[in-house]
Amino acid sequence: MEKRALLYEGKAKRVYETDDAQFVWIEYKDSATAFNGEKKAQITGKGRLNNEITSLIFSKLEREGIASHFVKKLSETEQLVKKVKIIPLEVVVRNVAAGSFSKRLGIEEGKPLTRPIVEFYYKDDDLGDPLLIEDHIEELQLARKEEVAALKYKALHVNKVLSHLFLELGIRLIDFKLEFGKDAEGNIVLADEISPDTCRLWDANTSERLDKDVFRRDLGNLTEAYEKILARLGGPSHV
Ligand code: C5P
Numbered sequence: 312m313e314k315r316a317l318l319y320e321g322k323a324k325r326v327y328e329t330d331d332a333q334f335v336w337i338e339y340k341d342s343a344t345a346f347n348g349e350k351k352a353q354i355t356g357k358g359r360l361n362n363e364i365t366s367l368i369f370s371k372l373e374r375e376g377i378a379s380h381f382v383k384k385l386s387e388t389e390q391l392v393k394k395v396k397i398i399p400l401e402v403v404v405r406n407v408a409a410g411s412f413s414k415r416l417g418i419e420e421g422k423p424l425t426r427p428i429v430e431f432y433y434k435d436d437d438l439g440d441p442l443l444i445e446d447h448i449e450e451l452q453l454a455r456k457e458e459v460a461a462l463k464y465k466a467l468h469v470n471k472v473l474s475h476l477f478l479e480l481g482i483r484l485i486d487f488k489l490e491f492g493k494d495a496e497g498n499i500v501l502a503d504e505i506s507p508d509t510c511r512l513w514d515a516n517t518s519e520r521l522d523k524d525v526f527r528r529d530l531g532n533l534t535e536a537y538e539k540i541l542a543r544l545g546g547p548s549h550v
Pocket residue numbers: 401403409410411412440486487488508509510511523
């Protein structure tokens with residue numbers, strides 16, 4: 312497989328064409344951003360950590376019957392994925408109150424929710440990724456009603472598998488964000504990444520933050536936290 316022209320550069324990744332129209336080549340960058348790009352930094356090793364962690368998680372999900380765009384890891388910072396058309400929704404699942412949920416609703420961070428909650432946000436940087444209700448999604452024609460139901464079902468399935476996986480590793484999955492895309496046949500598949508950039512992960516014993524809140528809230532060393540996640544997932548260590 313050959314890497315060809317740059318198709319798109321996002322905040323955390325670059326996407327390249329390949330010599331096969333079915334696949335794209337993804338490169339994870341070392342840049343960290345938060346608060347819709349207002350806070351920025353270069354963190355050496357972050358691209359490698361997110362690529363390694365995402366590759367391991369997508370492989371584990373595949374074994375549980377959850378299809379994603381992931382094909383294979385190409386290098387420490389690169390992976391090959393199926394080309395999909397991204398649905399412009401961020402699907403957030405929450406098990407424990409935290410972040411914007413706690414802020415918006417005045418609920419103490421760390422309070423377990425009675426059942427997992429699924430939220431949809433509009434993937435639009437200019438609008439600041441606003442929270443959507445289902446009527447908004449239909450009105451803006453971002454997805455059809457039955458597609459919204461499928462996204463919710465798939466997100467809850469991922470939650471079940473990942474919560475269990477992380478708990479076995481002594482980590483609580485507090486919340487996370489997923490993105491989905493449509494493949495050439497129109498099937499909805501999991502896309503983007505699943506990493507400590509897109510999940511809140513707390514040590515089950517100490518509640519130590521092992522995710523991007525370390526960067527957002529200046530809680531310490533981000534790569535040390537991400538290395539702990541990678542090590543517990545059984546990944547290659549650099550420390
Ligand atoms: O900020 P908020 O509490 O809504 O985030 C919920 C979850 O979604 C967190 O795990 C966060 O890391 C993730 N998220 C993300 N990308 C965004 C917004 C949230 O990965 N643009």
